Amino acid sequence: MKRVPVWAMVALLSVAAPMVLAQPAGVTQQAASLRDAALTANDSYRFVEDLTTRFGARPAGSESERNASSWAVNELMRQGFENVRLQTFPLQIWERGEEKLEIIGPFAQSMAVTALGGSGATPPEGVEGEAALFETWQGFVDYMGDLKGKIVVILQPTPRTQTGVGYSVGAGSFRRHGPDMARERGAAGYVIRSLGTEDHRFAHTGATRWLGDEGIAALAISPPDAEQFGRILKLQREGKAGPVRLRLVSRPVFRGEGQSQNVIAEIKGSKYPDEVILIGGHIDSWDLGTGAVDDGAGMAVTYAAAKLIIDSGLRPERTIRLIFWGAEEVSQPDDKGLTGANAYAEGHELSKHVAAAESDFGADVIYALRLPVGDDPAFVKALSEVLMPLGVHIDKDPSTGGGPDTGPLNVKGVPVFNLRQNGYDYFDVHHTADDTMERIEAKKLDQNVAAWVSTVWLMANSRVRFQPTNK
Amino acid sequence: MKRVPVWAMVALLSVAAPMVLAQPAGVTQQAASLRDAALTANDSYRFVEDLTTRFGARPAGSESERNASSWAVNELMRQGFENVRLQTFPLQIWERGEEKLEIIGPFAQSMAVTALGGSGATPPEGVEGEAALFETWQGFVDYMGDLKGKIVVILQPTPRTQTGVGYSVGAGSFRRHGPDMARERGAAGYVIRSLGTEDHRFAHTGATRWLGDEGIAALAISPPDAEQFGRILKLQREGKAGPVRLRLVSRPVFRGEGQSQNVIAEIKGSKYPDEVILIGGHIDSWDLGTGAVDDGAGMAVTYAAAKLIIDSGLRPERTIRLIFWGAEEVSQPDDKGLTGANAYAEGHELSKHVAAAESDFGADVIYALRLPVGDDPAFVKALSEVLMPLGVHIDKDPSTGGGPDTGPLNVKGVPVFNLRQNGYDYFDVHHTADDTMERIEAKKLDQNVAAWVSTVWLMANSRVRFQPTNK
Numbered sequence: 001m002k003r004v005p006v007w008a009m010v011a012l013l014s015v016a017a018p019m020v021l022a023q024p025a026g027v028t029q030q031a032a033s034l035r036d037a038a039l040t041a042n043d044s045y046r047f048v049e050d051l052t053t054r055f056g057a058r059p060a061g062s063e064s065e066r067n068a069s070s071w072a073v074n075e076l077m078r079q080g081f082e083n084v085r086l087q088t089f090p091l092q093i094w095e096r097g098e099e100k101l102e103i104i105g106p107f108a109q110s111m112a113v114t115a116l117g118g119s120g121a122t123p124p125e126g127v128e129g130e131a132a133l134f135e136t137w138q139g140f141v142d143y144m145g146d147l148k149g150k151i152v153v154i155l156q157p158t159p160r161t162q163t164g165v166g167y168s169v170g171a172g173s174f175r176r177h178g179p180d181m182a183r184e185r186g187a188a189g190y191v192i193r194s195l196g197t198e199d200h201r202f203a204h205t206g207a208t209r210w211l212g213d214e215g216i217a218a219l220a221i222s223p224p225d226a227e228q229f230g231r232i233l234k235l236q237r238e239g240k241a242g243p244v245r246l247r248l249v250s251r252p253v254f255r256g257e258g259q260s261q262n263v264i265a266e267i268k269g270s271k272y273p274d275e276v277i278l279i280g281g282h283i284d285s286w287d288l289g290t291g292a293v294d295d296g297a298g299m300a301v302t303y304a305a306a307k308l309i310i311d312s313g314l315r316p317e318r319t320i321r322l323i324f325w326g327a328e329e330v331s332q333p334d335d336k337g338l339t340g341a342n343a344y345a346e347g348h349e350l351s352k353h354v355a356a357a358e359s360d361f362g363a364d365v366i367y368a369l370r371l372p373v374g375d376d377p378a379f380v381k382a383l384s385e386v387l388m389p390l391g392v393h394i395d396k397d398p399s400t401g402g403g404p405d406t407g408p409l410n411v412k413g414v415p416v417f418n419l420r421q422n423g424y425d426y427f428d429v430h431h432t433a434d435d436t437m438e439r440i441e442a443k444k445l446d447q448n449v450a451a452w453v454s455t456v457w458l459m460a461n462s463r464v465r466f467q468p469t470n471k
Numbered sequence: 472m473k474r475v476p477v478w479a480m481v482a483l484l485s486v487a488a489p490m491v492l493a494q495p496a497g498v499t500q501q502a503a504s505l506r507d508a509a510l511t512a513n514d515s516y517r518f519v520e521d522l523t524t525r526f527g528a529r530p531a532g533s534e535s536e537r538n539a540s541s542w543a544v545n546e547l548m549r550q551g552f553e554n555v556r557l558q559t560f561p562l563q564i565w566e567r568g569e570e571k572l573e574i575i576g577p578f579a580q581s582m583a584v585t586a587l588g589g590s591g592a593t594p595p596e597g598v599e600g601e602a603a604l605f606e607t608w609q610g611f612v613d614y615m616g617d618l619k620g621k622i623v624v625i626l627q628p629t630p631r632t633q634t635g636v637g638y639s640v641g642a643g644s645f646r647r648h649g650p651d652m653a654r655e656r657g658a659a660g661y662v663i664r665s666l667g668t669e670d671h672r673f674a675h676t677g678a679t680r681w682l683g684d685e686g687i688a689a690l691a692i693s694p695p696d697a698e699q700f701g702r703i704l705k706l707q708r709e710g711k712a713g714p715v716r717l718r719l720v721s722r723p724v725f726r727g728e729g730q731s732q733n734v735i736a737e738i739k740g741s742k743y744p745d746e747v748i749l750i751g752g753h754i755d756s757w758d759l760g761t762g763a764v765d766d767g768a769g770m771a772v773t774y775a776a777a778k779l780i781i782d783s784g785l786r787p788e789r790t791i792r793l794i795f796w797g798a799e800e801v802s803q804p805d806d807k808g809l810t811g812a813n814a815y816a817e818g819h820e821l822s823k824h825v826a827a828a829e830s831d832f833g834a835d836v837i838y839a840l841r842l843p844v845g846d847d848p849a850f851v852k853a854l855s856e857v858l859m860p861l862g863v864h865i866d867k868d869p870s871t872g873g874g875p876d877t878g879p880l881n882v883k884g885v886p887v888f889n890l891r892q893n894g895y896d897y898f899d900v901h902h903t904a905d906d907t908m909e910r911i912e913a914k915k916l917d918q919n920v921a922a923w924v925s926t927v928w929l930m931a932n933s934r935v936r937f938q939p940t941n942k
Contacts, residue, residue: 053702056580064579108535109527109761112904199909200671201760224907228761231524231908289672290580290699433583436695437702438670 027461028382031454034308035386038450044304045442047075048296052437058291060284060327060339061093061258068283072263072324076303080310081265081322089343091327092210093258094118096287097251101191101219104128104245107232112222113191114203114288115250118331119179120215126249127151127188127217133233133244137174141181148186151246154178155226155233160197164361164423167430170195171206179208179218189248190218193226198428200224205286205431207331217250260284260326262340267309269460271317277459278321278356278414279305279452282328282340282405289435293426298359298403299324301445305452316460318354325358325405329431341405345412353414355459355466358403359448362426363440366392366451370399372415376464386454390447395420399469415466419451498932499853502925505779506857509921515775516913518546519767523908529762531755531798531810532564532729539754543734543795547774551781552736552793560814562798563681564729565589567758568722572662572690575599575716578703583693584662585674585759586721589802590650591686597720598622598659598688604704604715608645612652619657622717625649626697626704631668635832635894638901641666642677650679650689660719661689664697669899671695676757676902678802688721731755731797733811738780740931742788748930749792749827749885750776750923753799753811753876760906764897769830769874770795772916776923787931789825796829796876800902812876816883824885826930826937829874830919833897834911837863837922841870843886847935857925861918866891870940886937890922 055068069086076084094117101111132150134140140154154174159166174192182190194204201222208218221229235241263283269275281298285291306322326340336342355372369392371380384394401407402416410416429435526539540557547555565588572582603621605611611625625645630637645663653661665675672693679689692700706712734754740746752769756762777793797811807813826843840863842851855865872878873887881887900906 049702053699053706054578056574056578056699103527107525107527201903201905201907202672224905224909227909228524228527228907231520235524432672434672434695436672436699438695438698 027458028386030314031382031386031457034312034453034457035390035450037308037312038305038453039446041304041308041449042442042446043307044300044445044449045440047303048292048300048440049437051296051299052290052292056290057287058283058285059287060330061091061260065260065284065326069261069263069324069326072283076263076265079307081306082268084265087262087264087343087347088259089261089326089339090257091260091330091339092333093255094331095253095255097121097253098249099219099251100126100249101221102247104247106241106244111225112201112203113219114205115252116175116179116208116218116220117205117329118208118210119218119250119252120211120213121251122189122217122249124251126247128245128247129188131244131246133229135233137178140178147182149188151189151191151248152182152187153191153229155193155229157193157223157226158195158197158427160424160427162422162424164426167195167427175206175208177209179211179216183216187216190216191248192220194220194222196223196427196430196432198223202432202434205288207329207337209335210331210333212333213254217248219248219250260340262326262344263324265322267306267316267320269317269319270315273319274352275318276321276353277318277456278323278353279456280323280325281359282325284327284329286329286431288431288433290437291435292437293363293429293435293439294431295328295360297363297440297445301359301448301452304449305456308449308453309457316457318460320456320460328360328405338405338408341408345408350409350412350414353409355415355417356402356406356409357417357419358405359419359452360403360405361421361423363444364422364425365444365447366390366419366421368393368395368420369451369455370395370397370418370420372417372466372469373398374464374466376462379458379462379464383455383458386458387451390451392451410469413468415469419455421448498929499857501785502853502857502928505783505924505928506861506921508779508783509776509924510917512775512779512920513913513917514778515771515916515920516911518774519763519771519911520908522767522770523761523763527761528758529754529756530758531801532562532731536731536755536797540732540734540795540797543754547734547736550778552777553739555736558733558735558814558818559730560732560797560810561728562731562801562810563804564726565802566724566726568592568724569720570690570722571597571720572692573718575718577712577715582696583672583674584690585676586723587646587650587679587689587691588676588800589679589681590689590721590723591682591684592722593660593688593720595722597718599716599718600659602715602717604700606704608649611649618653620659622660622662622719623653623658624662624700626664626700628664628694628697629666629668629898631895631898633893633895635897638666638898646677646679648680650682650687654687658687661687662719663691665691665693667694667898667901667903669694673903673905676759678800678808680806681802681804683804684725688719690719690721731811733797733815734795736793738777738787738791740788740790741786744790745823746789747792747824748789748927749794749824750927751794751796752830753796755798755800757800757902759902759904761908762906763908764834764900764906764910765902766799766831768834768911768916772830772919772923775920776927779920779924780928787928789931791927791931799831799876809876809879812879816879821880821883821885824880826886826888827873827877827880828888828890829876830890830923831874831876832892832894834915835893835896836915836918837861837890837892839864839866839891840922840926841866841868841889841891843888843937843940844869845935845937847933850929850933850935854926854929857929858922861922863922881940884939886940890926892919
């Protein structure tokens with residue numbers, strides 16, 4: 001059968017309305033009730049507040065991540081989740097050290113910086129060199145001149161978009177591959193403008209390729225510091241400034257093998273317990289903030305959605321599995337990252353996973369749902385009805401991704417769906433020290449929970465079958 | 472004669488309109504032309520951009536402050552200012568070192584901190600102690616319990632006000648006197664919530680009393696970190712958390728005597744050259760940001776106002792003196808601070824200073840002018856006419872302050888005036904790493920320049936005499 005997105009079927013069938021088989025009215029009604037309960041419950045805000053207050057930052061493989069996981073196991077059991085368990089797995093640990101970037105001349109000053117996860121170290125006294133300033137990544141790629149002993153600086157800004165596409169471009173190119181390319185060309189250090197959309201003085205960290213003990217030091221500077229380099233570049237072009245000399249210090253440590261863990265819990269299905277709807281967020285965070293937005297919010301939203309179902313006394317026909325992924329924010333020597341997700345995908349039978357999705361795009365409202373290609377227009381019609389009052393429409397494009405940690409599942413054929421959040425401001429805060437509770441609004445989280453609980457309840461009580469979304 | 476504010480005279484005379492002697496129409500017309508020229512000149516934005524790009528942060532007594540002063544001397548000469556000179560003076564140097572605050576238990580995590588200027592040092596390994604958390608400064612003052620070996624934490628927030636009154640209260644109490652009081656009671660360390668109105672993760676520095684080598688370590692935490700302590704306090708009250716233990720490291724250095732300088736320049740008066748209108752901003756800044764808002768903006772606005780007069784080819788009757796104050800942001804052993812201002816007040820004949828004002832309240836628009844009590848209603852009437860189109864009214868209250876560096880002059884009898892800026896957002900950025908060019912809007916600076924040039928031109932071409940504003 002040719003793949004037809006479910007929305008198209010709905011559209012076709014809407015024209016010939018009588019042909020649509022109704023979703024059992026009771027289930028739709030239940031979804032609407034759960035949705036409405038979500039809008040006043042505030043469970044998600046309380047959850048992320050408790051998590052971030054108790055554990056602060058939760059770097060992958062850290063004691064803090066481990067403690068947060070134990071706490072989560074207790075909370076989930078206390079709330080009546082079933083089959084609560086940990087899945088442990090090994091990972092390589094990278095830990096931030098001293099970090100500093102100074103302009104020595106012509107205009108001496110300090111920059112606001114943060115090392116990229118997995119990046120290499122300088123000697124204790126740092127490295128000193130002339131700056132090779134590039135306004136764009138492509139400018140660096142195309143550059144034919146000598147970079148030996150220089151410190152490469154990429155000033156390309158990140159576009160502000162609702163979907164985050166601007167971020168993905170930078171993360172996949174100059175944050176990920178830039179350091180290695182600079183090292184191959186003999187550079188002494190590598191600096192990027194943070195993949196951030198704001199103009200405040202926060203540097204944004206994030207994973208680069210695992211560079212190891214032999215790797216080059218790689219830092220991100222805050223957007224205002226990148227603008228400062230831009231102003232110096234302008235003075236250079238006007239003949240008012242000579243070459244820029246930099247001193248860069250970064251002293252991260254590669255600690256060897258450690259351990260992280262996924263936290264898994266369930267609401268067992270009454271009729272099809274082996275059919276699984278998988279939802280969750282990741283429990284680890286970068287070390288700079290308290291990981292409230294990334295990804296305490298995602299954990300909290302999916303937790304609160306599942307908890308509402310338990311609290312309602314209803315039981316779904318299919319199993320709803322909640323997972324708090326460990327070690328999402330990592331660079332690893334095997335070049336894979338997403339260590340918790342890979343461990344799950346390798347350690348579980350996946351053929352009965354009906355669909356999976358992760359909430360990992362901040363704490364702003366959901367505006368659309370993307371579904372995998374499926375076979376049940378009545379399900380989609382009911383879903384559309386229940387979501388519309390939340391300002392959520394069903395997107396005509398089939399989903400191609402369900403959040404980072406569903407990637408390894410998706411590759412193995414698990415269909416993924418995507419409750420799309422407004423990401424317009426997400427990269428203002430993402431991977432910075434400013435990722436704290438103050439960036440979260442309870443009402444927006446509640447809207448998220450309402451969309452998740454509606455979607456999951458209808459999925460778990462339909463016979464909808466989705467096709468794998470990987471290509 | 473009883474002191475009557477000039478505005479009151481205007482009000483009275485407005486009723487009996489024919490009695491007001493007209494300000495020479497030519498002068499008012501000139502003020503209006505200068506005002507209009509200011510609104511498109513953009514000189515102030517360029518000036519602060521150049522200053523902050525070239526010198527970054529300019530701590531009092533630093534090489535950077537010195538270099539910025541030499542550069543300013545050159546710029547002022549190049550623009551045609553007269554009698555350009557430096558006034559050097561000694562000061563004691565305090566320099567920030569390593570600084571760190573960690574919650575050890577019950578909820579281990581790191582805080583975003585900055586040491587207060589003039590505060591003491593811990594041993595290299597830091598001090599560890601139980602936190603004594605106080606929601607208000609008064610709570611600490613009234614507390615009768617034992618503080619021996621504890622780390623005092625004051626969580627009082629700063630109210631957001633247009634006038635900045637909320638800041639003044641905190642700066643004069645818990646930032647200034649708190650550390651000494653905590654030390655007297657045996658505390659091992661002292662921490663305040665930053666005197667900042669935003670909820671982003673920036674710690675705000677600022678001067679405390681000079682504590683010296685024997686002094687207690689004193690830090691400010693960012694507003695979100697103070698909120699985090701508040702959440703822990705709530706958990707304690709609910710019986711869900713035990714006492715908080717902290718480890719505090721702060722390693723500032725008292726470097727001994729150094730040198731700073733005021734930069735002084737003039738437009739000589741054609742008719743009354745010994746009568747001086749003194750305006751300016753301070754050239755030094757805290758070490759965290761680039762001092763764009765505090766106080767590059769103030770320097771730039773007063774510089775651009777004076778430059779417009781030079782560029783116009785007009786010459787004022789009285790002398791307009793522009794000063795870039797050195798070492799405003801300091802704590803000093805003599806408990807005075809404002810070292811540049813004190814040096815000026817001691818080193819100059821002040822009897823012919825008609826009026827003085829400093830622009831040192833950010834980069835937002837001016838909404839009012841406060842004048843000292845004076846004797847020339849026609850002057851005030853003309854001024855009111857010229858300022859009104861800028862959205863600036865003449866405040867009925869006589870001025871009681873003209874900016875920090877005019878304080879020592881005021882004490883010695885120099886009348887001060889105040890072009891009042893909107894300070895509603897000023898303490899979002901004040902004394903943080905986020906004080907950069909990105910926080911400045913050129914149009915707002917231009918409005919400032921327009922108000923300054925109008926006011927100064929009319930003052931310098933009237934015979935208005937003000938009474939001393941000190942009480």
